[in-house]
Amino acid sequence: MLQYGIIGGGRGSFIADVHIRGLEATRKARLTAGCFSRDPQKASEAAAAYQVDAERSYQTYEDMARKEGARPDGIRFVVIAAPNHIHFPCAKVFLENGISVACDKPVTFSAQEAEALRTLAREKGLLFCVTYTYSGLPALRHIRKLITDGVLGNIRMVAGENVQDWLAGDLSRSDIAPWRMEPEYAGKSNCLADIGSHVEFAVHFTTQLVPERVCCQLDCCGQVLDCNASVMVQYRGGAKGIYWATQVAFGNDNGMRLRIYGDQGSVEWANEQPEIFYLTLAGQPTMRIVKGKQYDTPGYCWKSRLPSGHTEGWYYAFADIYEGFLAALQGDANAYYPSIDDGVRGMRFIDACCESDRAGGVWTETGMD
Amino acid sequence: MLQYGIIGGGRGSFIADVHIRGLEATRKARLTAGCFSRDPQKASEAAAAYQVDAERSYQTYEDMARKEGARPDGIRFVVIAAPNHIHFPCAKVFLENGISVACDKPVTFSAQEAEALRTLAREKGLLFCVTYTYSGLPALRHIRKLITDGVLGNIRMVAGENVQDWLAGDLSRSDIAPWRMEPEYAGKSNCLADIGSHVEFAVHFTTQLVPERVCCQLDCCGQVLDCNASVMVQYRGGAKGIYWATQVAFGNDNGMRLRIYGDQGSVEWANEQPEIFYLTLAGQPTMRIVKGKQYDTPGYCWKSRLPSGHTEGWYYAFADIYEGFLAALQGDANAYYPSIDDGVRGMRFIDACCESDRAGGVWTETGMD
């Protein structure tokens, strides 16, 4: 059992518990330290609930980083599941104290900060996971493999979208994460950073395409930060993309959708039925490829924890991310996990989009590797 | 019965027969003249098939326009259902000879030409219908009414797309309209003019939004003309749009789809189930609004020829367009039909998109009224 700690997780928090449940599902890690809340009452409640020793329930993450770094039995990694403005300083201090990091996206407020973390992790010989949720979905992992194997030929066009409505109505009613609309806590972007980042990641994850230039328009719907983002993308090699992320689309839940078109075929996937995707090869009818089926064509088969039609769900997407990260922490050089490289690329995307929008929608270089 | 003539309709042609069937379904017009084909054999076969007198089956449209214009019992209007390059000169000569016009979209090769036709029609006191198919769909007419009535509040965002695959594979196999890929016959654009124009029209038709500026990227997939078009749109008044039209998206048929978001609600419609749409009002579950149902809320009811679940289909969309045009020809000032104003706006959109793309994707004024 690897020991880990968490930043976040006080009563009323949402995502920290998802990380913890994902890690529990691996059965390979144990939560032994935490900085659960600035509120001492909440913090001690959470420590009790998660069975963390009172002495390892810390008031500040700085304190936690130092003390855990100094303990012979200190945590091997920390999960940062707190609002965006915590990410950079918190990750930095843990790295400085010799502790590997798993951090929510967007990993920082800027590409520059993300690069600084990457450099620091490399210098320290530590690992840095950025927990892009969609990397944990078996369907997307299988699509990634099909595309890498060349099944679609050369990619020509990608349409990625994440269409939600939780900011569409009366904002006073929303009980989720009001800090997302405050620049001080969220950074330079709300919608693009929160859910546009999922689109950017998932497209790269499945296609390996690198956005070279972006042209973006953001809309704020009366708020300070954006709640609706449209982006046109030019990838290295000539493929084109169109991304749309919105939180004001009445009638949508978590409408994440990828449509990827090559010169030999296409893949369409939507989060509404996350364990299915549609594959069309040139000259063939569209095929519905389903988790867990035993097709005669081995390349279409795609194993999973549960049989087809039995959804594994969000928590197990986190489990799958952490399976890779834990394996890597234990020395498996081939283990996949979304890393600080993805975080740097993600921040370059956000930076370039925001710069494009500020300049009135001009095409902007992303400067990605 | 109003007498009309047609340009197009020889064996192997497709769209001319759709126009004729639409007009037949109105039971208010009779085909009495035609310039069916440059090939005399095909022309005389078509004349026989459509029961048009041999003397009114013409070798050239110029000849037809002059002679029909001179006859006391000449046609009241001509339907131009021929490749794009015919539209402008043909419409012009019929107008000059005092005959009203119904022409396929895109109405011309440029906005300038479209404006010239508008001016000429006005001078001559003639009517000019541009047969944008989607104006004939009762669902879109009902959505138009709901939006005009303010049901969605102020429109913030529109996502329109037309996703097809008939140019995705081996182009030598496609038996539909190869002229669409030749600039000489199609004009400056293939995909944008062919199906992007449907998106532009349908958004304006339903929302009345006027695109002020566009930012466009076109892709040619190895052809001379575009087969994939992405457009970001800024409308007068501040709403934003994102359009995508493609003919290379393996696995799609005629994937026309409109998603319209206001500050009070939204509408989602897709051509896959053309007689249904989804309406979401702030604070309410999404509602499935179906043709022909008798809801307690009269505003949701929407009458039609056939009961719910009995599709009326494409031919009757043309019938509905022509119902309005025929009524207007007979003096009904309130009759709706898509007009040369729509044609001018459509060409300004295409012109601005092509100009934006040529300039590397810069935001370009549409100059729309």
Next chain:
Amino acid sequence: MLQYGIIGGGRGSFIADVHIRGLEATRKARLTAGCFSRDPQKASEAAAAYQVDAERSYQTYEDMARKEGARPDGIRFVVIAAPNHIHFPCAKVFLENGISVACDKPVTFSAQEAEALRTLAREKGLLFCVTYTYSGLPALRHIRKLITDGVLGNIRMVAGENVQDWLAGDLSRSDIAPWRMEPEYAGKSNCLADIGSHVEFAVHFTTQLVPERVCCQLDCCGQVLDCNASVMVQYRGGAKGIYWATQVAFGNDNGMRLRIYGDQGSVEWANEQPEIFYLTLAGQPTMRIVKGKQYDTPGYCWKSRLPSGHTEGWYYAFADIYEGFLAALQGDANAYYPSIDDGVRGMRFIDACCESDRAGGVWTETGMD
């Protein structure tokens, strides 16, 4: 042009006009006589609207049958598009006067009557079409071919349903065909005869399976006749079926759906997207087979009037039925049309179901050929 007459079609009638439009779409038949309404005013209006000579607009169908039968230029066939109780006596008198018949389903009130009509037609050397709508849908024609070609192997199980809601709510609001709920006009069954008959026909049409025994329960929801029918079926050869037809299922339109399972594969089709079906072969992913596509596997291709994604609709289903009937009338021995044999089988099904229900749901022999 074949001359035909119609029974039905006065103002407010619905289905007669659908037949006429279907025949118009063939461009091979002309309406020249009619018994449009018992109401002389309505009858003469309809005659005028359909351009039928006043002298061939008849007050009674008996008069029409006699006089048209006697005319040298009399109609070649009559379309009976009137309430159920008219079908048998009307078809009989036309046959007796030497005129072929196209009649709506259910063709009579009983199997005995249907057999009498079959015998009479044979004796007279006349043709008798029963216009089962679903026989006109190209998708079902293609499924029929695939199954006949053995693509699914031996059929094991069929689930057929037609789920509607037009009798679900306040019955006083329904403006469609109130006679359907009156035994005097509808016969012994409402729901089963109206829409259960579509299920029975469509299953036989696509699979050629013959129901040997049925076990049925009917529910009347407070009416005299049934509005909800469940049937279990045993086919000759051992396959099993389950049919469900209902008019009281809130939230459904015309929910006709066929699911057919063999030992080598399956087909699933639903009227919600009538020009698509799903084909699954053993060991393969489910394939979405779409009208008008050019697949590399010729057996999956399925031509149609319009390209994929352009719905042809209900009127053209009638056109396709009549294309076959007109060809047969003109001597094409291979032309397909749904015939009085289908009508007899359909009535045996209804008779057996009603008998099963009356006896408390016992398995009942259908006595089908």
Next chain:
Amino acid sequence: MLQYGIIGGGRGSFIADVHIRGLEATRKARLTAGCFSRDPQKASEAAAAYQVDAERSYQTYEDMARKEGARPDGIRFVVIAAPNHIHFPCAKVFLENGISVACDKPVTFSAQEAEALRTLAREKGLLFCVTYTYSGLPALRHIRKLITDGVLGNIRMVAGENVQDWLAGDLSRSDIAPWRMEPEYAGKSNCLADIGSHVEFAVHFTTQLVPERVCCQLDCCGQVLDCNASVMVQYRGGAKGIYWATQVAFGNDNGMRLRIYGDQGSVEWANEQPEIFYLTLAGQPTMRIVKGKQYDTPGYCWKSRLPSGHTEGWYYAFADIYEGFLAALQGDANAYYPSIDDGVRGMRFIDACCESDRAGGVWTETGMD
């Protein structure tokens, strides 16, 4: 933490681990004993993997029941997640030794056995949970509440189905539970017991309807036990039902679907999108009701662990079942869990269906309370 034990869970087993993960997700129970496998090697591997002390890893369930029943720190309950033939004797011996039981469905081989377990549990003052999975789905819990509140009026008709394909093809390829096809291990039914039981339970769970009589036909597709089951149902009070469960429907995954129609409205739910359902009220458009949304109508709102569009999945359905069972074990008299009463009713359903089929499909009384 409540201590529990498990029967099942050796390498290659599937469902035992699902139970354990569901219990882990509650964070309220700890696995401390097990009879994992008859194979000692597998058993000790499993004990190690689940961190169960070697001394509490038992060779036989009889031994486990006796020894755990005798320990002062013995398990509070046992989870029986082994093939069907184990259920009755195993549950019996644990009850006899004073240990509460959570057992997979079908709970026994017959209603008589199930009643014996119910009697024994009552005599001993122990709790007995039958882990019907669908009782753990929040959507079905919410539907149950709506129907109990009378939102649909009086229920008229229910259509329940569970359509799968894992026995459709080459049976030698299926790696799931071959014992299901052997009477010695599965009991008198395969399909009906395995998945028909889910339909029966879910209909009762949501509607409270009690099947009074059933008429059933089973098909074996060349096997000893059934793989396809059709059932017509008459409920106490007059409502009708039609159930279909099959494992030979090529192209289906876990096609569980409920359609429930009252005289005031309807609910439609399908496992393909398990966190959504469709509600239609008389005179209103169909509404899409989604987990986690904040609607203005409080009755439509339905809270959950994760926001809308973030699937919770199968494991958490088990967690929800166990939450209720654990609460009941700790004395909460209002806690819901599917109990031996559901197990008795379920076995009466299976018994009556098998009897109906054997008798050639006659209507058979279920004898339910």
